[in-house]
Amino acid sequence: MSTVTIAPIAESLPAFLDSYDFSAIAVIADNHTFRYCYPELKTILPKHTLVRIKAGEEQKHIATCELIWDALTRANFDRHALVLNLGGGVIGDMGGFCAATYKRGIAFAQIPTTLLAQVDASVGGKLGIDFRGYKNHIGVFQLPNTVLIDPVFLTTLPERELRSGFAEIIKHCLIADATMWDEIRRRDLDEQDWSTLVAHSVAVKQRVVAEDPTEKGLRKILNFGHTLGHAVETYFLTQPRKRLLHGEAIAVGMVAEAFMAFQKKMIDQDLLTQIEEYIFAVYGNVRLTDEDVEPVLALTLQDKKNRGKEVRMSLLDGPGSCAFDVHVTAAEMRRGLEFYRGLNK
Ligand code: NAD
Ligand code: ZN
Known part of the structure; x- marks a missing residue:
């Protein structure tokens, strides 16, 4: 596993740089992290190459990789160079992918600056880019040399982005830690202790x-909320309504999938009510209508059919516990979505 350090970047980054002998350093940032986060690094880094790209998921594609590879090539980066990915999941996934493939792989460190990237995207070694409209279609598994997390970066993050990332924290508590779930659900978003x-x-x-x-197995529990959540996220891309952030869609997915678990008698009414009430308190504005249910379901089934398999999902089987590869039917998924829709009618 990569080491993950949670500390002020002014401490963790020099310590990391001291531990290796790098031939050159590049920082990859987007417009926002250039403005809000790069000043913190600039003062402590030795000579380096800055690669600045536009912000947004639309940039996570092969043409932007070419810009990055071009910059590394122009600066004569050899195989002992280091890439620092300063940004959210887009910069981390794409900058990591570029580093992992440049000259068959050079060192890279993730410096995640969104909540989503700090608690999810920067950990686990999944790297990649979108391709022809398919998310994360091209990519590799490669662990970063280190992950340096400084919670201070969260202070400039827009609240909507913070709330979106919080969905992954909720997910981690629900699938793995009932005590922590009890802690977070007693607090609003603005009362949470982000460092902890x-x-x-x-x-x-x-x-x-x-x-x-x-x-191959256990890691699938991290997909809780994501089977239906991803379908909701994809469906909203086709709608004239406002785009949903990833975590907003996953919040819908977690409620709908919690209901499925309840129907299968895997969790009790009490836990379902806790999840539904808390997610509504934090994300209440995400509405589904009657017309939305079938197209969302179709997206879920399409996705699974492509694999030529029956639909299997990760469903909660108690507070702080999740089962994976649970066989489900389309009718069960429909009831999950209808349950959610019924709540915010
Ligand atoms: P993002 O990288 O687009 O960041 C969201 C927005 O916040 C951007 O506009 C960015 O410029 C801005 N921003 C970043 N840090 C900031 C800061 N400190 N202050 C102010 N603004 C800041 O999106 P994200 O939500 O971080 O990540 C989403 C991406 O992560 C998706 O592409 C998704 O596929 C990927 N992802 C990957 C994994 C994985 O395991 N590799 C897991 C989950 C998600
Ligand atoms: Zn997610």
Whole structure:
């Protein structure tokens, strides 16, 4: 596993740089992290190459990789160079992918600056880019040399992005730690202790990934909320309505999938009510209508059919516990989505 350090970047980055002998350093940032986070690094880094790209998921494609590879090539980076990915999941996934493939792989460190990237994307070694409209279609598994997390970066993050990342923290608590779930659900978003929660979430994800790095089994529990959530996210892309952030869609997925678990008698009414009430308190504005249910379901089934298999999902089987490869039917998924829709009618 990569080491993950949660500390002020002014301490963790020099310590990491001292431990290796790098021939050159590149920082990859987007417009926002250039403005809000790069000043912190600039003062402590030795000579380096800055690669600045536009912000947004639309940039996570092969043409941007070419810009990055071009910059490394122009600066004569050899195989002992280091790439620092300063940004959210987009920069981490794409900058990591570029580093992992440049000259068959050079060192890279993730410096995640969004909550989603700190608690999820920067840990676990999944790297890649979108291709022809398919998310994360091209990529590799490669662990970073280190992950340096500084919670201070979260202070400039827009609240909507913070709330989106919080969905992964909720997920980590629900699948792995009932006590922590009890802690977070008593607090609103603005009352959470991010340093503690980031450390906790990273530990959960690392533990799961360490047991199953390539997602043959246990790692699938990290997909809780994501089967229906991804379908909701994809469906909203086709709608004139406002785009949903990843975590907002996963919040819908977690409620719908919790209902499925309840129907299968895997969790009790009490836990279902806790999940439904808390997620509504935090994300209440995400609405599904009657017309949305069938197309979302179709997306889920399409996705699974492509694999030529029956539909299997990760469903909670108690507070802080999740089962994977649970066989489900389309009718059960429909009831999950209808349950969610019924709540915010
Ligand atoms: P993002 O990288 O687009 O960041 C969201 C927005 O926040 C961007 O506009 C960014 O410029 C801005 N931003 C970043 N840090 C900031 C800061 N400190 N202050 C102000 N603004 C800041 O999106 P994200 O939500 O971090 O990540 C989403 C991506 O992560 C998706 O592409 C998804 O596929 C990927 N992902 C990967 C994994 C994995 O395991 N590799 C897991 C989950 C998600
Ligand atoms: Zn997610």
